[in-house]
Amino acid sequence: MATQLATRDNSPVAVIRQNLNAMAPSFKAALPAHITVEKFTRVAMTAVQNNPDLQNADRNSLFGAIVRLAQDGLLPDGREAAIVMFGKQAQAMPMIAGVLKKIRQSGDVAYVSAQIVYSNDRFKWTLGFDENVEHEPAPLDQEPGEAVAAYAVAVLKDGSRLLEVMRKSEIEKVRNVSRAKGNGPWVQWWGEMARKTVMRRLSKRLPMSTDIEDQFERDETLKTIGQDTGPSEVHEIKLASRLDAIEAQIEDEPQTGRAEEDHGDQHDGAERITDDLLSQHEGK
Template identity: 35%
Template sequence: MALQALKNINRTAAANNEQPQGFPAMLEQFKGEIARALPKHINPDRMARIALTAFRMTPKLGECDPRSVFAAVIQSSQLGLEVGLMGEAHLVPFGNQCQLIPGYTGLMKLARQSGLVQDIYAHEVRMNDTFALKLGMERSLEHEPLTAPGGFPASDEERGEVVGFYAVGVLKDGSRTFVAMGRKEVESIRDGSRGYQAARKYKKESVWDTDFVAMGLKTVIRRICKFLPKSPELATALAMDEKAHAGQGQNLNLNDVIDGSYAPVDVAEGAEEIKDKPPAKAESQPQSAKAVSKLEKLDKVVAALKSASTVEALDEIYIRAEVDLEDAELDVALREYRKCKDAITEQGSLV
């Protein structure tokens, strides 16, 4: 349940025509309320310490609106990810706003915790490794890293330059799937990143320069996650990461984050695009029919979510919805899923 004390952060600052207090002071002031807003398995004291450490490690965050930092920290906890040194998620300045960017270890954690994926892992392939990839009717992937005397892995220097990356997903039934990307393909994705482009423009180092292997691993993890069954938490993390990669705002609204109804895409904005976007002259009828079809599918999904009586049924409906919905419509479904889940959980606690 949303806590009014936290929601009043925005309202009080506006009413008093004041800048909100700094993030460390805000974290201390609302520690008790944070504890009640977090999922039960999250330790609020540990979360606060980790968040404060992450904040101090990035001085530029001090120039961000502290409410956005606060929202990013709460959202990270809602997803079940720790910000900072563990690499599960990172607080990153974006103008005067803070963004929450999941790391590849965070994406793997969410995939495993969904209960739909038994395991997920990724590795880089180097020049002197043995690597064999076979696609078609019978797919296979084999990777043998170069070994040193005694059979232990050789050093990165001995193995040579990185030539590619791959990720493997093991589903609940034991079946496996994988993706493999050569270095040039990964670098092409890097070059399309707004953060990397900005770093090149202003002649600064980016995370791609300092941690190329980690970013390559994240790239293949993101790619394979698109083909795996996703929990709402993983879907949200991927959408937030995609927004950051494209250099767009994440729409981190403190009230929505506290409610647990946050979605990376502004739903109202997405609905307006469907309603107001003028159709192309040559394709006006097909585009209009497509928009109506999307809204009809969304209405059916929302109705099904509202009629579900158990969390298991909700999960099943949402997973199926991922096949038929995309972008703004899927975000609407995600918000409705969370509201229905909260209602079922609260009703169960009263019984």
């Protein structure tokens, strides 16, 4: 009797998808209630499929970046967050929209915003007992000019108004002590990094400053030269390393010559290995 052979897809996209599916229990434990595991995994896979560099990235760094975004409750959709490359390393990058989302969800802040000021804008701010800012962008028929500053504002539920303004020279000082001052987000996403920098300074004055500061601390794109790897980062890399073992087994399996009736048993075996690895992670 003829035997139908089954072929396993060992392409980078397929292997990454299998690993993400294996990480579902960890995602479920980390994600907030309003984001389902299915939605998060789907958005993460779309990000990988749309960026060939991510498909060839160091897998430990890729899975570590995805885990960090799950912990922060941010979707890697290019609006709330993105996964960016530093050489072969993938890193999580919360976008300013994602940061502002987290602040609004705290319930302590009625309004929050972070903006870039350009040379042809009309901009005025006052400090003292009544912090205030007036910002009128350049007319649409006029070029905005060069970026000269960034500012962040927040209005608390009790009506208090908070303001932080940073000149471009101050922002560049922060950039110059960054691990990635000459590449990655500071080159490709300067506006995002400038807005996050001034928002980080303002966040220290917000009621839930500890929570939002933790998110900034996990933002790899804001880490400075000499900053140590934190315990959570080591923990996430260990998880990625264990899942990488699953990938190695997937890639080592023969692609052909496998009877269709045996394929289901092998899939069950892979699931058992996944469960064992994830239980090891959850038990630590």
